[in-house]
Amino acid sequence: MRFVVNLNGSPRTIEAEAHENLREVLRREGILSVRAGCDGEGTCGSCAVLLDGRLVNTCLLLVGQVAGRELRTVESLSRVRELSALQTAFVDAGVVQCGFCTPAMLMAIFELLEKVENPTREQVKDALSGTFCRCTGYEQVFKAVQLAIERRRDPNYKGFIAPEFREELLHVGKVRRKVDGYQLARGGPAFVEDRVAPGHCHLKVLASPHAHAYIRHVDTSQAEALPGVVLVVTHKNCPDVWYNAAGQGFPEPSPYDHRMFAQKVLHVGDRVAAVVAETEEIARQALDLIEVEYELLPPVLTIDQAKAPDAPILRKAHVEYVAGAPADLDTYNQGADPRDGHIIYQFPIHADPHRNLAASVSGGIGDIDQGFSEAEVILERTYESAQVQCTPVEPHVVYTRMEADRLVIHASTQVPYHLRRIISRIIGVPENRIRVVKERVGGGFGAKQDMVLEEVAAYCTWVTGRDILFRMTREEEFIASRTRHVMRVRIKLGARRDGQLTAILMDLEANTGPYGDHCLTVPMNACSKSLPLLLCDNVLFHVHTYYSNIPPTGAYQGYGAPQGSYALQLAMAELADELGVDHLALLEKNRVRDGSMLEILRCLGEGREGIPQKVFSCGLGPALEQGARMLGWGTPLESPDPDVKIGRGVAIIQQGSGLPGLDSGNAAVTMFGDGTFMLLSGGTDLGTGLDTVTVKMVAETLCTRMEDVAVIAADTDTTPFDVGAYASSGTFFSGGAARNAALGMKRLLFREAAEILGEPEENLRLEFPSKVASRSGCFVTYEQIARYTQSGTGRGQLTATGVFVTDKGSFPYGAHFCELAVDTRTGKVKIRKYYALQDAGTPINPELALGQMYGGALKTIGHALYEQMLLDEQGRCLNANFVDYKVPQIGDLPDDFQAVLIDTDDPFGPYGAKSISEISCNGAAPCIAAAIHDAVGVWMRTWPFTPEKILEALGTLES
């Protein structure tokens, strides 16, 4: 049928059936901005447009409902290369991070501003009440709206957006328009799905309905016979390669315990088969035609079940070591069941898979017994964290295709180079046959540090030659991508009466689920990013990680630190209470400070000896002082409502900036004929602003305008190696590499300029914009240098490369404070004030740094209060959707939400920068739990702190 709608101001005839889904039809019509994050359940708002001037979710509408009506999408807001005032306001305020939700947010605010000239905070919240953004924490939207209003009057209005740093620098530390802001604010094309060509195939996975079973028999013949089916893959015909899906530097600490398809399924949602078909519908039908016979095994869901002496064993695998095999390995392997496949360790991680132990480690400093014997007070508590999902609004998605005889992978990944390496090994082709193009990533948060689906699509394309799109559903995202490790942490503290710590014991058990990705390193990080915050001579930690049949775990922003921090920081709050001293004073007495030597890090390397570090830039002192002042710490609190009690809490936090001795980043800077530059960066921007960081590094170093530096990043054919975006390494390593490449370019510029000007290099300096000037007053422009070098007599086009590696650790520090109200009759917690104060060294992009902090804080407020994946006894997830798994949104913002950058200067990071994002996730759970205790006197030792649990703790409900 034909429908006429008014689309973005002009009539458009659409060829469609009346009952077709509007979102899909709009995509077909080339409107790419209608994104999908919830598979049409209407809960994410990413697909929103204006229908007759009102914001609606297009996934919930049919074409017939909108015939003759007016549709307006974000595509209408900008002209060819010009963004509207609203769009620039969004980008400039730092509220465009990954950009996946940006079109929806823009249309929501567009509608609001059409109707209300000067909206209130509440009106903005209402306008965005249906838009889910996992990145930004929303807070900067209010500024964006203000900015947009001003810019309607004066398009060049700047206003105050964020504090700036380093007066002497041009770009670094300044508020500058994000380099990918233009692309994201326009609504694309930008993401993997925007790249697919007509005629591509769809890949769908048959998921195991059982948590633990052998596949006794699988028959794919009927599926294969279905017209339109291109390929069916199962454990019978996939490559017999065991690998590791964790995107980590080689050799990885994680065990190689994945096979593309295995004979044993280990969680509900585990892969049984894949179908590649001409259409999604055919692929779905084919899945139904696959017959599988399972031999059911009892599921193992908890740490206690996994370590029980008679526990069902997930991994009776044949174990191999690349290095460091134990002497009794042959005997060990006699217990293996061939159906359980293999596990390969690059080096020992003290695993015992035949007893469900995925990894273990212990270490410490001083003498723990001595420490406890010196203690006047000993406190021992256990804390547990729940399984939470990263929920990037864009689920995992990949598009694979052949270009001549090479494989091209359009990926939404944090680790393009690791992907290339791992896939090359699985398919058995050299790395130079594979190109991974990292597209804009619609949120990663750690879930996209792992290879969750790429190898299947890649293999199928390699075998069939077909273009393949593989996109996870929201349900698959919950049950088959990555989640936070479930942890149980026993803390034992010894202290003198005056609060001086004498001993810390951290005994941590983790549940890694079916695979060992990150099974050693996430739990270790829980220790290594929490213990060094406290100065204590006697420290001991134990880590034991167990396999189980829960949905897979992996990296999640913070990487174990949120769980470790929750346990140790809340134990400190409990200790303060026990000692009768002020919590803040107790932290002040024991905290790390400038000049502290962190010996404990020697035993916290990732599977190898670590490097002890000295602390050079610690912003904790000012963070605590300023936060306490902002909150009025210690002043009395009165609640006007007798049912509502108010309390305050604090937690101190830290992270690292990449992994010294393990991570590396590379970059190259090339000069073009007019004296502008192209930066090739290995760094992977996930919406964090990394591409802006690297451009700033180059523009700053080369005294040029940011517009004079174009960037291509994370395209493995074009850009040099980088470990990827994880471990808070982006600014430090990828940024450092860009700066080093620019320094190389600077040397080349001096060399050429010296020759042109006939002056010694010592006399030369760079001068903004784009000149090499001499003390004598003469100068040469970059354009002149470019012409000179690129002429027939020149040395050739100037290109400089840079690498960043280091054995130095730079730790960002921070303090999170909150004030909250507990409704003692409903158990509901309302956060009234939340202050995140963090030192990032030199914040390269201050407005984006603040955005990272707001986003991390709100996300983890969600983890602390609302989020938890619920499993039944069979290991089925009961809330694998946004109706039942509740994420915080704009309506849940603290009434007063402030992120504050504490100024410190780091000696090792580029321009003094440290990391910013992950650390933001470490404060919410402990500071909220401490505040709940302050309000109502109960300690919440398992997260999330739901109303029901709080009422139970209060004794209002029986537990």
Place this chain on the structure above:
Amino acid sequence: MASHFHQPERIEEALRFKQELGEAAYFLAGGTEVNNSKSKAAQAEHLIWLGKLGLGGIKRREGGVSIGAMTTLQEMLESELLHPAIHQAARNHANRNIRNVATIGGHLATCRSCADVIPVLLALRAWLRVATLSGELERDIERWLLGERDGIVLSVEVPDPPADLRVALECHTRTANDVSLITAGVSLRNEQGCMRDLIVAAGGVAASVVRLHEVEAALEGKPLPSREEVESLVAGQVNPIADIRGSADFKRHLAATLVERALRKAWNR
């Protein structure tokens, strides 16, 4: 996905389609339920769209206000003709995006246990105009809730409340953007220190929103008793089911708390 999209322009036509197609057909209003990928209706073969029947709009009538079935919850929220308590209830409903399409007719027909706007309609003694093949009729909302849900809702009729009517609503959600777990809606008049014409409605405690008649009867004509008394009275009258959002005990406790709060709020107004 449906394969037929019918667009009747007369009510009888719509009713007749439904009669002929039976279970295979769904009326379609805003579509937040029907077009939802997770709903059963998404599998229906036939959709009968109600968008061409002229059922939109909010109108003043003799003695009250009439809300057309196709009126969206956002339109209700913005209408100055409606009681502020209706605004509040509509505001509790999901979020802007959903409110912009979800209709009051669809809301009533979906009849969720925790439908956010139904308690206030009970509290305001609203009724429905319903079209059936045997003609147009007026239907009491309570009977609608109890299962007499045949036909097409044409409008919700809200009578003008007496000047001294006090209405109060409460709801509990997990996050701000959530379907309510428990709701409470009450209305009463304070006649010389006693509660009169009491209506107490609660959502989330039964298959659909219910009026708590025993609670009403126990309190009618009395001053508001102590908190504990009211709470235990309510707790004794509700039997919510346990689900992943909460245990039965928790929900019962919430219902008691919220009804008591609503009563006290109305009482003190």
